[in-house]
Amino acid sequence: MRDKLALLRIFCTAAELRHFKDSATKLAISPQAVTRAVQQLEQLTGELLFHRNTRQIRLTQFGQQFYQDCRQQLAQLEQLLSPRAASNELSGEIRLAAPAAMRSILAPLLIEFAQLHPHIGLDLRLSDQHSAVVDEQIDLGIRAGLLRDQSFVAVPLSEVALWLVASPNYLKQFGQPATLDDLAQHQQVSMLDNATGKPWIWFFKDGATYQPRKVRYLVNDAEQELAAATAGLGLAQVADFLAAPQIKLGALVRLLKHHEPTPWPLSLYRPQRGPVSARVRLLFDFLRKRLSV
Structure with a gap:
C-alpha cells in the first residue's frame, strides 16, 4: 500500500x-x-x-x-x-481517572474546563482503587503515592498527608490514643481495599503500619469515611485535604501528629509516551497549573 x-x-x-x-x-x-x-x-x-x-x-x-x-x-x-489543526483538535473525548477522595476538588475545575471548551467531552472515572489504565483506555490520571509504571509520563502536583482523626464527641467518650498500641482499643472507620477484601492498612512514621480490626463502619468512599468519623463512629485515617476543613470547624481532632507518615506525592500522569492529542495536552496543562502547589 x-x-x-x-x-x-x-x-x-x-x-x-x-x-x-x-x-x-x-x-x-x-x-x-x-x-x-x-x-x-x-x-x-x-x-x-x-x-x-x-x-x-x-x-x-x-x-x-x-x-x-x-x-x-x-x-x-x-x-x-497529519497532526490536526488546533481548531479541529479541540474536540473529542478525554477519559480521566482520579481518586474518589478528590471529587470535591476536581468537580469545579472540570466544569470550568468543559465550559471553556464546549466541544471536548469529559469522562471522569473516580475510584480510590488504582485504575487499569490500558483496559479502561485512560488518557490522563491523578494518583497519590509512587507510580511504579515507568512508561507513565508524570508530573508532581503536590503532596498528600495522612492524618489520624476522630470527632470531639468520640474522644470525650473513649479518650485519645497516646501510642500506636492504643489503636487496638478504639473503634475504627475504614476504607475497603477491593484487592484484598480487607480494610486499608493505616500508615505511620518510619514504616509502621496498623491493620484496622475493630471496624465499626467500613466503606468504599472516602467522603463517607470522613462523614462517619465526623459523626463519632470511630478513629479514621484520611487525606489532609479532606480532614482540614472539618478540623478548622472543630468537627474533627487531629491525633498522634508525631506518628504521621511522610506525605505521599500526588502526580498527574499520562499512561503512554509518544504523540498526544492537543485536547489531552490542553487538559494536562490545565490541571497541572490549577492543582500544583
Whole structure:
C-alpha cells in the first residue's frame, strides 16, 4: 500500500508540473523513477495516463479524471495522518481517572474546563482503587503515592498527608490514643481495599503500619469515611485535604501528629509516551497549573 501511495504522489506531481524532469527535481528522485512510476500506474489501471513526446507530456482524458480522483484521495489521507489543526483538535473525548477522595476538588475545575471548551467531552472515572489504565483506555490520571509504571509520563502536583482523626464527641467518650498500641482499643472507620477484601492498612512514621480490626463502619468512599468519623463512629485515617476543613470547624481532632507518615506525592500522569492529542495536552496543562502547589 505504501508503494502504491508513492506512485500516486509521483503521478500527481507530474500531472501538475507536466514535466517528468521537473517532477523528479521537486521530489528529489531520478527522472527514470518518475517514468517507471507512471508506467506502473498505467499497468495497474490498464489505461494510458499521459500523451508524451520528447518536449512535453499531456494528460489523457482518463488521466485527467484519474488525477482529480487521486488529488482528492491524497488530500483526505494527508488530513487523516497529519497532526490536526488546533481548531479541529479541540474536540473529542478525554477519559480521566482520579481518586474518589478528590471529587470535591476536581468537580469545579472540570466544569470550568468543559465550559471553556464546549466541544471536548469529559469522562471522569473516580475510584480510590488504582485504575487499569490500558483496559479502561485512560488518557490522563491523578494518583497519590509512587507510580511504579515507568512508561507513565508524570508530573508532581503536590503532596498528600495522612492524618489520624476522630470527632470531639468520640474522644470525650473513649479518650485519645497516646501510642500506636492504643489503636487496638478504639473503634475504627475504614476504607475497603477491593484487592484484598480487607480494610486499608493505616500508615505511620518510619514504616509502621496498623491493620484496622475493630471496624465499626467500613466503606468504599472516602467522603463517607470522613462523614462517619465526623459523626463519632470511630478513629479514621484520611487525606489532609479532606480532614482540614472539618478540623478548622472543630468537627474533627487531629491525633498522634508525631506518628504521621511522610506525605505521599500526588502526580498527574499520562499512561503512554509518544504523540498526544492537543485536547489531552490542553487538559494536562490545565490541571497541572490549577492543582500544583
